Amino acid sequence: MKRGIVYSLIFIVFFSISLISSIPASFVLGYLPPVRGLAIEGPSGTIWQGSAHKISWQGQDLGEVNWDVQWMPLLTGNAEVMLRFGRGSEMNLRGKGRVGYSLSRGAYVENLVASLPAKYIASKIPMPLPIDVEGQVELNVAQAVYQAPWCATGAGTLVWSSAKVGTPIGGLDLGPVITDIQCENSLLLAKGSQQSEQVSAAFSAEVSPNRQYVTSAWFKPGAAFPASMKSQLSWLGNPNAQGQYQFDYKGRF
Known part of the structure:
Protein backbone atom coordinates (compact mmCIF):
# COMPACT_ATOMS: atom_id res chain seq x y z
CA MET A 1 0.00 0.00 0.00
CA LYS A 2 2.76 2.43 1.01
CA ARG A 3 4.76 1.52 -2.08
CA GLY A 4 1.77 2.30 -4.26
CA ILE A 5 1.36 5.70 -2.62
CA VAL A 6 5.04 6.50 -3.19
CA TYR A 7 4.85 5.48 -6.86
CA SER A 8 1.71 7.55 -7.26
CA LEU A 9 3.37 10.61 -5.76
CA ILE A 10 6.42 10.18 -8.00
CA PHE A 11 4.16 9.86 -11.03
CA ILE A 12 2.21 12.99 -10.06
CA VAL A 13 5.41 15.00 -9.53
CA PHE A 14 6.94 14.00 -12.86
CA PHE A 15 3.64 14.47 -14.67
CA SER A 16 3.28 17.96 -13.18
CA ILE A 17 6.84 18.88 -14.17
CA SER A 18 6.28 17.57 -17.68
CA LEU A 19 3.03 19.50 -17.97
CA ILE A 20 4.51 22.77 -16.72
CA SER A 21 7.63 22.44 -18.87
CA SER A 22 5.51 22.18 -22.01
CA ILE A 23 3.49 25.37 -21.42
CA PRO A 24 4.12 27.73 -24.37
CA ALA A 25 5.91 30.94 -23.49
CA SER A 26 3.37 32.95 -25.48
CA PHE A 27 0.55 31.54 -23.32
CA VAL A 28 2.27 32.52 -20.06
CA LEU A 29 3.23 36.00 -21.28
CA GLY A 30 -0.36 36.62 -22.29
CA TYR A 31 -1.46 36.33 -18.65
CA LEU A 32 1.35 38.35 -17.08
CA PRO A 33 0.65 42.00 -16.16
CA PRO A 34 2.42 44.46 -18.48
CA VAL A 35 5.71 45.94 -17.31
CA ARG A 36 6.11 49.61 -18.11
CA GLY A 37 8.88 50.14 -20.66
CA LEU A 38 9.17 46.43 -21.55
CA ALA A 39 8.03 45.12 -24.94
CA ILE A 40 8.31 41.45 -25.97
CA GLU A 41 7.68 40.46 -29.58
CA GLY A 42 7.44 37.02 -31.17
CA PRO A 43 7.85 34.66 -28.19
CA SER A 44 8.33 31.00 -29.05
CA GLY A 45 9.22 27.78 -27.26
CA THR A 46 8.29 27.14 -23.64
CA ILE A 47 8.81 29.00 -20.39
CA TRP A 48 11.73 26.65 -19.71
CA GLN A 49 13.50 26.93 -23.04
CA GLY A 50 12.53 29.46 -25.65
CA SER A 51 13.18 32.77 -27.31
CA ALA A 52 11.67 36.13 -28.18
CA HIS A 53 12.24 37.62 -31.62
CA LYS A 54 12.72 41.08 -30.14
CA ILE A 55 12.78 42.59 -26.67
CA SER A 56 12.86 46.33 -26.00
CA TRP A 57 13.47 48.05 -22.69
CA GLN A 58 12.78 51.76 -22.26
CA GLY A 59 12.88 52.15 -26.03
CA GLN A 60 16.25 50.38 -26.38
CA ASP A 61 16.25 47.44 -28.78
CA LEU A 62 17.93 44.42 -27.14
CA GLY A 63 17.40 42.20 -30.17
CA GLU A 64 16.58 38.52 -29.96
CA VAL A 65 16.70 36.88 -26.53
CA ASN A 66 17.07 33.14 -25.87
CA TRP A 67 16.57 31.58 -22.45
CA ASP A 68 17.20 28.18 -20.94
CA VAL A 69 16.07 27.54 -17.35
CA GLN A 70 18.56 25.37 -15.47
CA TRP A 71 17.02 22.39 -13.67
CA MET A 72 19.63 21.58 -11.04
CA PRO A 73 19.37 24.86 -9.04
CA LEU A 74 15.60 24.30 -8.74
CA LEU A 93 24.51 44.54 -28.80
CA ARG A 94 25.82 41.03 -28.15
CA GLY A 95 25.72 39.20 -24.85
CA LYS A 96 25.26 36.05 -22.83
CA GLY A 97 25.38 34.98 -19.22
CA ARG A 98 23.75 33.37 -16.23
CA VAL A 99 21.04 35.19 -14.26
CA VAL A 113 29.45 39.15 -21.18
CA ALA A 114 27.98 42.13 -23.05
CA SER A 115 29.54 43.95 -26.00
CA LEU A 116 28.65 47.24 -27.72
CA PRO A 117 30.34 49.49 -30.30
CA ALA A 118 32.13 52.38 -28.59
CA ILE A 131 34.53 63.61 -30.49
CA ASP A 132 34.58 60.55 -32.72
CA VAL A 133 35.43 57.18 -31.19
CA GLU A 134 36.14 53.73 -32.60
CA GLY A 135 36.47 50.25 -31.16
CA GLN A 136 34.39 47.79 -29.22
CA VAL A 137 33.51 47.92 -25.52
CA GLU A 138 33.04 44.61 -23.71
CA LEU A 139 31.83 44.17 -20.15
CA ASN A 140 32.71 40.91 -18.39
CA VAL A 141 31.00 40.30 -15.05
CA ALA A 142 32.49 37.29 -13.27
CA GLN A 143 29.89 37.58 -10.52
CA ALA A 144 27.63 40.21 -9.01
CA VAL A 145 24.96 40.01 -6.33
CA TYR A 146 22.30 42.72 -6.25
CA GLN A 147 21.84 44.94 -3.24
CA ALA A 148 20.25 48.39 -3.38
CA PRO A 149 21.41 50.72 -4.76
CA TRP A 150 24.15 48.86 -6.69
CA CYS A 151 25.43 45.50 -5.47
CA ALA A 152 26.40 43.50 -2.40
CA THR A 153 29.47 42.04 -4.11
CA GLY A 154 30.76 42.05 -7.64
CA ALA A 155 33.83 41.69 -9.82
CA GLY A 156 34.43 42.22 -13.51
CA THR A 157 36.37 43.98 -16.25
CA LEU A 158 35.53 46.57 -18.87
CA VAL A 159 37.67 46.40 -22.02
CA TRP A 160 37.69 48.97 -24.82
CA SER A 161 39.54 47.20 -27.61
CA SER A 162 41.03 48.90 -30.71
CA ALA A 163 40.29 52.19 -28.98
CA LYS A 164 40.65 55.34 -31.06
CA VAL A 165 39.56 58.92 -30.35
CA GLY A 166 39.25 61.67 -32.95
CA THR A 167 38.96 65.39 -32.09
CA PRO A 168 38.96 68.60 -34.15
CA ILE A 169 42.69 69.06 -33.41
CA GLY A 170 43.86 65.48 -33.93
CA GLY A 171 43.35 61.80 -33.21
CA LEU A 172 44.78 59.28 -30.78
CA ASP A 173 45.25 55.53 -31.10
CA LEU A 174 44.85 54.33 -27.52
CA GLY A 175 45.16 50.59 -28.05
CA PRO A 176 43.28 48.45 -25.51
CA VAL A 177 41.88 50.24 -22.46
CA ILE A 178 41.37 47.79 -19.60
CA THR A 179 39.45 48.58 -16.41
CA ASP A 180 39.01 46.30 -13.39
CA ILE A 181 35.76 46.81 -11.46
CA GLN A 182 34.98 45.72 -7.90
CA CYS A 183 31.89 46.17 -5.72
CA GLU A 184 31.45 45.69 -1.99
CA ASN A 185 28.33 46.84 -0.14
CA SER A 186 27.44 49.12 -3.08
CA LEU A 187 30.85 50.82 -3.04
CA LEU A 188 32.07 50.70 -6.65
CA LEU A 189 35.80 50.76 -7.35
CA ALA A 190 37.34 50.99 -10.82
CA LYS A 191 41.00 51.03 -11.84
CA GLY A 192 42.23 51.08 -15.42
CA SER A 193 45.07 51.89 -17.77
CA GLN A 194 46.15 52.00 -21.41
CA GLN A 195 49.42 52.35 -23.30
CA SER A 196 50.28 53.04 -26.92
CA GLU A 197 53.07 54.75 -28.87
CA GLN A 198 51.05 57.96 -28.81
CA VAL A 199 49.96 58.15 -25.20
CA SER A 200 49.80 56.26 -21.90
CA ALA A 201 47.33 56.80 -19.09
CA ALA A 202 45.95 55.41 -15.84
CA PHE A 203 42.86 56.22 -13.83
CA SER A 204 40.87 55.19 -10.78
CA ALA A 205 37.36 55.97 -9.58
CA GLU A 206 35.23 55.38 -6.51
CA VAL A 207 31.44 55.67 -6.41
CA SER A 208 29.65 55.48 -3.06
CA PRO A 209 26.05 54.36 -2.44
CA ASN A 210 24.94 58.01 -2.05
CA ARG A 211 26.11 58.71 -5.64
CA GLN A 212 29.21 60.65 -4.65
CA TYR A 213 32.26 59.99 -6.79
CA VAL A 214 36.01 60.60 -6.63
CA GLY A 222 54.34 59.33 -26.06
CA ALA A 223 56.95 59.61 -28.80
CA ALA A 224 54.26 59.49 -31.50
CA PHE A 225 51.92 62.00 -29.83
CA PRO A 226 50.35 64.14 -32.61
CA ALA A 227 52.10 67.50 -33.08
CA SER A 228 48.74 69.24 -33.57
CA MET A 229 47.70 68.14 -30.08
CA LYS A 230 51.08 68.69 -28.44
CA SER A 231 50.83 72.42 -29.13
CA GLN A 232 47.66 72.53 -27.01
CA LEU A 233 49.17 70.94 -23.90
CA SER A 234 50.20 74.32 -22.49
CA TRP A 235 46.55 74.89 -21.58
CA LEU A 236 46.82 72.04 -19.08
CA GLY A 237 49.66 73.51 -17.08
CA ASN A 238 52.97 71.82 -16.39
CA PRO A 239 53.41 68.03 -16.14
CA ASN A 240 54.90 66.42 -13.05
CA ALA A 241 58.44 65.06 -12.78
CA GLN A 242 57.40 61.91 -14.67
CA GLY A 243 55.96 63.93 -17.55
CA GLN A 244 52.38 63.13 -16.54
CA TYR A 245 49.42 65.50 -16.68
CA GLN A 246 47.25 64.81 -13.66
CA PHE A 247 43.53 65.34 -13.04
CA ASP A 248 41.39 64.89 -9.94
CA TYR A 249 37.63 65.27 -9.77
CA LYS A 250 34.94 64.69 -7.20
CA GLY A 251 31.25 65.39 -7.09
CA ARG A 252 27.83 63.81 -7.08
CA PHE A 253 25.47 62.67 -9.80
Missing part, protein backbone atom coordinates in the same frame (compact mmCIF):
# COMPACT_ATOMS: atom_id res chain seq x y z
CA LEU A 75 16.30 21.30 -6.51
CA THR A 76 17.79 23.66 -3.92
CA GLY A 77 14.99 26.22 -4.21
CA ASN A 78 16.90 28.57 -6.51
CA ALA A 79 16.07 29.83 -10.00
CA GLU A 80 18.72 30.19 -12.70
CA VAL A 81 18.48 31.05 -16.39
CA MET A 82 21.08 30.98 -19.15
CA LEU A 83 20.53 33.98 -21.43
CA ARG A 84 21.81 34.89 -24.87
CA PHE A 85 20.78 38.24 -26.30
CA GLY A 86 21.47 40.88 -28.91
CA ARG A 87 21.13 39.22 -32.30
CA GLY A 88 19.47 41.68 -34.67
CA SER A 89 19.78 44.53 -32.17
CA GLU A 90 19.80 48.01 -33.69
CA MET A 91 22.60 48.99 -31.31
CA ASN A 92 24.68 45.93 -32.32
CA GLY A 100 19.48 33.80 -11.11
CA TYR A 101 17.82 34.23 -7.76
CA SER A 102 19.06 32.50 -4.64
CA LEU A 103 17.20 32.21 -1.35
CA SER A 104 20.42 33.04 0.48
CA ARG A 105 21.98 35.65 -1.84
CA GLY A 106 19.07 37.21 -3.71
CA ALA A 107 19.35 38.20 -7.38
CA TYR A 108 22.71 37.59 -9.05
CA VAL A 109 24.54 37.28 -12.36
CA GLU A 110 27.52 35.10 -13.24
CA ASN A 111 29.80 34.94 -16.27
CA LEU A 112 27.89 37.73 -18.00
CA LYS A 119 30.55 54.75 -31.10
CA TYR A 120 27.06 53.86 -29.87
CA ILE A 121 28.00 54.42 -26.22
CA ALA A 122 29.59 57.78 -27.04
CA SER A 123 26.42 58.87 -28.82
CA LYS A 124 24.55 58.60 -25.50
CA ILE A 125 27.06 60.70 -23.52
CA PRO A 126 26.94 64.52 -23.70
CA MET A 127 30.30 65.83 -24.94
CA PRO A 128 31.63 69.41 -24.60
CA LEU A 129 33.42 68.99 -27.95
CA PRO A 130 32.68 66.87 -31.02
CA THR A 215 38.25 60.15 -9.66
CA SER A 216 41.97 60.48 -10.28
CA ALA A 217 43.73 60.19 -13.63
CA TRP A 218 46.89 61.03 -15.53
CA PHE A 219 48.14 60.81 -19.07
CA LYS A 220 51.60 61.07 -20.59
CA PRO A 221 52.27 61.93 -24.24
